């Protein structure tokens with residue numbers, strides 16, 4: 001454990017992996033960098049290098065790794081890098097595509113299949129006290145899949161999953177449906193994985209943001225007018241901020257949350273509750 005003069009390297013600190021260097025990913029990385037060394041991963045190589053450089057310029061110990069989470073070879077390389085850096089203490093999986101960003105198949109592959117690949121690889125790098133948070137969505141809480149879809153969604157390691165889902169959904173195989181079903185299945189996946197992570201003394205949870213002020217969120221407001229109706233029904237009468245999501249992620253990954261596993265935390269200003277229990 002040697003300090004490199006002139007750098008903010010902190011080899012004494014545990015490692016946090018952040019997947020996704022977009023708006024929310026960067027906010028989470030910045031927060032976690034206050035307590036951990038950070039390894040940040042993203043498909044966009046230029047973006048992730050810039051993210052790590054920015055964090056280092058602010059005094060963090062951050063390293064970038066370009067990584068396509070839908071590519072098993074890239075995921076194996078990510079796992080190897082985590083091993084070289086001393087193993088996993090914390091994982092924040094933030095990368096994801098919203099409905100306006102891609103087609104049905106790509107959204108299922110990134111938001112569900114890719115997330116499960118990350119979880120399976122990094123679980124092997126987890127140890128006593130490790131914890132993982134996967135960012136799902138409020139949209140998952142209204143997905144209501146049929147029993148047939150539910151069975152398919154329970155196996156995100158199936159490479160044919162997007163096609164099988166599309167076959168069942170027919171004309172309903174839209175990007176919006178891909179998004180809500182993927183996030184729904186991600187929540188179920190984290191619940192089912194709690195036992196496997198527990199065998200290593202580690203925890204896994206999902207976090208469902210409601211409407212959060214991010215560039216991705218703003219884009220959805222522009223392209224999906226129905227989102228304004230959800231905004232109007234949010235009990236706290238505003239969007240959440242990336243800082244509020246980062247706070248919750250930081251808590252869930254910390255020892256203060258040491259008995260929380262296999263569950264989902266809604267951070268939505270009460271919107272899911274209002275939709276369920278308060279008529280408009």
Ligand SMILES: NC(=O)c1ccc[n+]([C@@H]2O[C@H](COP(=O)([O-])OP(=O)(O)OC[C@H]3O[C@@H](n4cnc5c(N)ncnc54)[C@H](O)[C@@H]3O)[C@@H](O)[C@H]2O)c1
Nearest residue numbers: 021022023024025043068069095096137209212214216217
């Ligand atoms: N903003 C909201 O209101 C809101 C609400 C609910 C959930 N969410 C969720 O929050 C997360 C969004 O975070 P954000 O604001 O940082 O979004 P963002 O669009 O700014 O960033 C997403 C990042 O994911 C990366 N990515 C895309 N495909 C990838 C792949 N195959 N491999 C690796 N990286 C890939 C992109 O390059 C990008 O940097 C998503 O999971 C989204 O579904 C957002």
